[in-house]
Amino acid sequence: MATTQPAVDIRDLDVTFSTDGGDVHAVRDVSLQVQPGEVLAIVGESGSGKTVTARTILGLIPETATVRGALYLGGEDVVTLSAARMRELRGTRAAMIFQEPSTALNPVFPVGWQLAEGLRAHGKVTAQQARRRAVEMLQKVGIPDAARRVNDYPHQFSGGQKQRIVIAMALALEPDVIIADEPTTALDVTVQAEILELLRELRAEFGTAIVLITHNMGVVADLADRVAVMFDGELIETAPVGELFASPKHEYTKKLLAAVPRLELTDRPQVAASDEPAVVAAEHLVIEYPGRLGRKAFRAVDDVSFEIRPGEVLGLVGESGSGKTTIGRAIAGLTRVSDGSLRVLGTEMLGVRESSFRPKRRDLGFVFQDPATSFNPLLTIAQCVAEPLIVHGIAPNAAAARDRVDELLTAVQLLGEYGDRFPHELSGGQRQRASLARAIALDPKLLIADEPTSALDVSVQARVLELFGEVQERFGFATLFITHDLAVVDLLAHRVVVLHHGRIAEQGHTKDVLGSPSDPYTQRLLDSLPVPDPVEQAARRSRSRSASS
Amino acid sequence: MKLRAFLGRLPVVHQFRQSVGLQRGMLLAGLIITGFFAVMAIFAPWLAPFGYNQLTGDDGETFGAQVPPGGEHLLGTTVGGYDVLSRVIWGSRTAFMVIIVAVLLSVFVGVLLGLISGYIGGWVDRVLVVIADAVYAFPTLLLAIVAGIVISRGQSNLLGGVFAAAISITVVFIPQYFRVIRAEAVRVKAEAFVESAKVVGAPVPRIMFRHVLRNSTRTLPLIFTLNSSEAILTLAGLGFLGFGIEPTSAAEWGYDLNRSISDVTSGIWWTSIFPGLAIVLIVLGVTLIGESLNDLADPRLRTRRRAGAATPADAVAETTPVAREDMGEVH
Numbered sequence: 016m017a018t019t020q021p022a023v024d025i026r027d028l029d030v031t032f033s034t035d036g037g038d039v040h041a042v043r044d045v046s047l048q049v050q051p052g053e054v055l056a057i058v059g060e061s062g063s064g065k066t067v068t069a070r071t072i073l074g075l076i077p078e079t080a081t082v083r084g085a086l087y088l089g090g091e092d093v094v095t096l097s098a099a100r101m102r103e104l105r106g107t108r109a110a111m112i113f114q115e116p117s118t119a120l121n122p123v124f125p126v127g128w129q130l131a132e133g134l135r136a137h138g139k140v141t142a143q144q145a146r147r148r149a150v151e152m153l154q155k156v157g158i159p160d161a162a163r164r165v166n167d168y169p170h171q172f173s174g175g176q177k178q179r180i181v182i183a184m185a186l187a188l189e190p191d192v193i194i195a196d197e198p199t200t201a202l203d204v205t206v207q208a209e210i211l212e213l214l215r216e217l218r219a220e221f222g223t224a225i226v227l228i229t230h231n232m233g234v235v236a237d238l239a240d241r242v243a244v245m246f247d248g249e250l251i252e253t254a255p256v257g258e259l260f261a262s263p264k265h266e267y268t269k270k271l272l273a274a275v276p277r278l279e280l281t282d283r284p285q286v287a288a289s290d291e292p293a294v295v296a297a298e299h300l301v302i303e304y305p306g307r308l309g310r311k312a313f314r315a316v317d318d319v320s321f322e323i324r325p326g327e328v329l330g331l332v333g334e335s336g337s338g339k340t341t342i343g344r345a346i347a348g349l350t351r352v353s354d355g356s357l358r359v360l361g362t363e364m365l366g367v368r369e370s371s372f373r374p375k376r377r378d379l380g381f382v383f384q385d386p387a388t389s390f391n392p393l394l395t396i397a398q399c400v401a402e403p404l405i406v407h408g409i410a411p412n413a414a415a416a417r418d419r420v421d422e423l424l425t426a427v428q429l430l431g432e433y434g435d436r437f438p439h440e441l442s443g444g445q446r447q448r449a450s451l452a453r454a455i456a457l458d459p460k461l462l463i464a465d466e467p468t469s470a471l472d473v474s475v476q477a478r479v480l481e482l483f484g485e486v487q488e489r490f491g492f493a494t495l496f497i498t499h500d501l502a503v504v505d506l507l508a509h510r511v512v513v514l515h516h517g518r519i520a521e522q523g524h525t526k527d528v529l530g531s532p533s534d535p536y537t538q539r540l541l542d543s544l545p546v547p548d549p550v551e552q553a554a555r556r557s558r559s560r561s562a563s564s
Numbered sequence: 565m566k567l568r569a570f571l572g573r574l575p576v577v578h579q580f581r582q583s584v585g586l587q588r589g590m591l592l593a594g595l596i597i598t599g600f601f602a603v604m605a606i607f608a609p610w611l612a613p614f615g616y617n618q619l620t621g622d623d624g625e626t627f628g629a630q631v632p633p634g635g636e637h638l639l640g641t642t643v644g645g646y647d648v649l650s651r652v653i654w655g656s657r658t659a660f661m662v663i664i665v666a667v668l669l670s671v672f673v674g675v676l677l678g679l680i681s682g683y684i685g686g687w688v689d690r691v692l693v694v695i696a697d698a699v700y701a702f703p704t705l706l707l708a709i710v711a712g713i714v715i716s717r718g719q720s721n722l723l724g725g726v727f728a729a730a731i732s733i734t735v736v737f738i739p740q741y742f743r744v745i746r747a748e749a750v751r752v753k754a755e756a757f758v759e760s761a762k763v764v765g766a767p768v769p770r771i772m773f774r775h776v777l778r779n780s781t782r783t784l785p786l787i788f789t790l791n792s793s794e795a796i797l798t799l800a801g802l803g804f805l806g807f808g809i810e811p812t813s814a815a816e817w818g819y820d821l822n823r824s825i826s827d828v829t830s831g832i833w834w835t836s837i838f839p840g841l842a843i844v845l846i847v848l849g850v851t852l853i854g855e856s857l858n859d860l861a862d863p864r865l866r867t868r869r870r871a872g873a874a875t876p877a878d879a880v881a882e883t884t885p886v887a888r889e890d891m892g893e894v895h
Contacts, residue, residue: 376763381763383759384756388757389757393779402761453760453764
C-alpha cells in the first residue's frame with residue numbers, strides 16, 4: 016500500500032479567512048496523507064480547523080479564504096485548479112457526506128432522481144441507466160425494496176435511511192475519497208451504530224478512502240485506521256488509532272481523551288428516603304400534541320410514571336422523539352399535560368393556570384440545550400442572570416442585583432468581568448455556565464437541564480458537567496437531567512429513567528440500569544454506544560456480529 | 565472608544581461599516597442624495613431666494629408668469645408666477661414633514677399591533693391579520709384621497725394637507741410594519757431566551773417588551789426607508805391629482821407638476837423638469853439607502869466578510885446553508 020499514490024496528499028496547507036475582526040488563521044501548515052482504502056479521522060474541537068481542512072479537499076470554502084500550500088487529489092493540485100476542472104473532480108475523485116441528512120437532500124425531488132444527478136452531471140447516461148444505477152446503489156446501502164422506493168421523496172425515509180441515501184449519492188461515481196463531516200452526529204446512537212457498520216462495509220467493498228471528521232472519540236475508535244488531532248488550526252499529532260488511544264503523545268490529546276465520558280458505573284449513594292413529598296411526581300402522565308385538522312393527536316408521552324425526590328438527580332434518557340424533552344417542558348409549565356397526573360412542587364399541572372403556577376416558578380430553574388439562543392442577545396450576562404431576581408421582586412433592577420449576580424457567577428466560576436459582557440462574547444461553555452447561574456439564582460428546589468452539554472465540545476462538556484455536579488451538591492436541589500448520552504447520565508444521576516417512544520422502557524438506580532439492563536431496548540442502547548477504546552470496541556463489534564448471525 | 569462602539573450599533577452607521585465595494589457606493593450615494601434634500605428642508609428659509617408663495621419681489625414688482633430661467637429667477641417662474649427654485653427648495657420641507665409624520669404614526673401603531681399579534685397569537689392574531697390583509701387590498705391612492713377629503717374637507721392648508729397625506733399613508737403602511745414585526749415576534753417567541761423568561765415567571769408585558777420587542781426590530785430601518793420613498797410618491801400623486809396642498813399654504817412638487825402640464829406642450833420645460841427631478845432624486849436617494857440596507861441585512865446578498873467570524877467554525881458556518889445566520893444577525 017505504501018508504494019501506491021496516496022488518495023489525498025496535503026502539503027503545508029494554510030488557510031486564512033479575512034474577517035472584519037482581522038485575519039483568522041484557520042489552518043496552519045497542515046501536512047497529511049490519506050492512503051487508498053484508509054479511514055483517517057480528523058478530530059478536534061469546534062474551531063480547530065478540521066472541517067476547513069477537509070472541505071478544502073473539495074474546494075468547498077468561502078470566497079473570503081486565502082489558501083496556500085498544495086493539496087493533491089489523485090495527482091492534481093486542487094489549490095490551483097480551475098473551477099471547471101474542480102467541478103469534474105467533485106463526485107468522481109472526491110465526494111462528501113454531510114452532517115444533517117435531512118437538509119442535504121432536496122425535499123421536492125425523489126431520491127432516485129437526486130442519486131442520478133451526479134451521474135448526469137458527469138457524463139451522458141440514459142434515464143434508464145441512471146435509474147438502474149440508482150436502484151443498485153440504494154440496495155448497496157441497505158434500503159429495503161429499493162426498486163420501489165427509488166421514487167419516494169426524502170420525507171418518506173427515516174433519518175438513518177436518509178443518511179444511507181446521502182452515502183449512496185457520495186458513492187455513486189465511485190470516488191477515491193469520501194469526506195464525511197460528522198456523518199452520525201445528528202443521528203441516534205442505535206442508528207449511528209448501523210451507519211458506522213455500513214461505512215465499514217462499503218470501505219471494504221469499494222476500497223474508498225474516508226476522511227472522517229468527528230468530535231466523538233467513540234466513533235473514531237469504532238471506524239478509523241489512523242487519527243489526526245487538530246488544535247487551533249495545527250496538526251498536533253497523527254497516529255494509528257490503537258497507538259493514539261493507548262499512548263497519546265501530545266498534552267492536548269491526553270486531555271482530550273481524558274475528557275471523554277465513559278461508562279464507569281460508579282455507585283453513588285442514593286438519596287435517603289424521607290418523609291418529604293416528592294418534588295415531581297408523575298402518574299400515568301400523557302402528553303399529546305394536537306394533530307392537524309382531521310388527524311389524530313400525536314401522543315408524545317404515553318402513560319409515564321416516575322418521581323423525583325428532593326435533592327435527587329434523575330437522568331431522563333432516550334433517543335430523539337422519545338418524549339424526554341416534552342416531559343421536561345411539561346414540568347416547567349411550557350407544555351400542557353393532556354391526561355394523568357403531574358405534580359410539580361405540590362401543584363397539579365393537569366389543567367393548571369399560569370397565574371396559579373407563577374409563584375412556584377421561583378423554586379424552578381431551567382437550563383436550555385442551546386447556549387447560543389438561551390440568552391437575550393441585547394442584554395449583558397449580568398442583566399440576564401438578574402432577570403429572575405427582578406421578576407420575583409428580590410431586586411428592583413439589575414444594578415441592585417449585581418452583588419448577588421456576582422456571587423452566582425463566582426459559584427459557576429465566571430469571575431467578575433464576565434457579567435458586563437454580552438452573550439455573544441462568551442464561548443458556548445461559558446454561556447452554559449452562566450445559564451446555570453441564572454437557573455440557580457433563586458435557590459430553586461428543582462432544576463431541569465435539557466441536554467445542557469450536547470452542543471459543547473468534549474473537553475468543555477467535561478468541565479461543565481463537573482461544575483454541575485459540584486453546584487448540585489452544594490445547593491442540594493433536585494435535578495431532572497435530560498440527555499441522550501448514557502455516559503453523561505452515568506456521571507451525574509442517582510437514578511435513570513429510559514424512555515422509548517413515549518413510554519418508560521426501564522427505570523431504576525443508575526448502576527443497575529446501565530450495568531445490568533433488563534429491558535431489551537436499554538440493552539440495545541448500551542450496545543450501540545461506541546466505546547472510546549479501539550480494542551474494546553473491536554471486541555464488542557465481533558461479539559455483536561456473532562450474536563446477530 | 566465608547567462613542568465609536570455606540571455609533572457602531574446605530575442602524576445605518578452599523579451597516580455602512582459592514583459594507584464594501586458597490587454596496588457601499590450605493591449606500592453612500594443614497595445617503596448623499598437624501599442628506600442633500602434634508603439640508604434643503606432644514607435650511608429652506610435661508611437657501612430659497614423667495615418664499616414659496618411669494619409673487620412679488622422686494623421692490624413690490626410681480627415676478628411675471630413663465631419667466632425663463634436666468635437672471636433673478638435661476639430656474640424661472642411658474643404659470644402662477646412663483647419662483648421655481650424656491651418652490652423646489654420649500655417642497656423638500658413638505659416632503660420630509662410627510663415622511664416623518666407618516667412613518668412615526670405607522671411605526672408606533674404597526675409595531676405595537678404586530679407585537680401583540682405575534683406574541684399572543686390565537687384569535688387576536690387571526691382577526692388582526694385579516695384586517696391587515698383587507699387594508700393591503702386597497703389602492704393606496706384611493707385611500708389617500710378619501711382620507712384627504714375627510715380630514716381637510718377639501719380645504720388644503722399646510723397641516724391639513726400634510727396630515728391628510730400622512731394619515732392615508734399611515735393606514736396603508738401599518739400592515740407592513742405589523743406583518744414584519746409579527747413575523748419576527750413569532751420567530752423570537754420560540755427562542756430559548758423567551759422560554760427562559762417564561763420559566764422564570766416573568767409577566768407577559770415584561771417578556772413582550774424587554775425580550776421580544778427589542779429582538780424583533782432589526783428589519784425596521786429597512787421598511788422605514790422603503791416606506792419613506794413610497795410616502796413621497798403618494799404625496800406627489802395626491803398633489804398631482806389636485807388633492808394636495810394649496811400653493812399659498814406650502815410648496816408641494818406634485819401640485820407644481822399638475823400646473824405645468826399645459827406648459828410642456830408649449831415648450832416651457834422649466835416648470836415641470838425641476839419639481840419632477842426633485843421627486844425622482846429624493847425617491848432614488850431613499851430607495852438606494854433602503855435597498856442597500858436590505859442587501860446588507862441579508863447574509864446571502866451581502867458582498868462582504870461577516871462580522872464576528874472569529875473562529876474557523878464561524879467562517880465555515882457562513883457557507884453552510886441555514887446555519888446560524890439568525891444568531892449571527894442579532895447582535
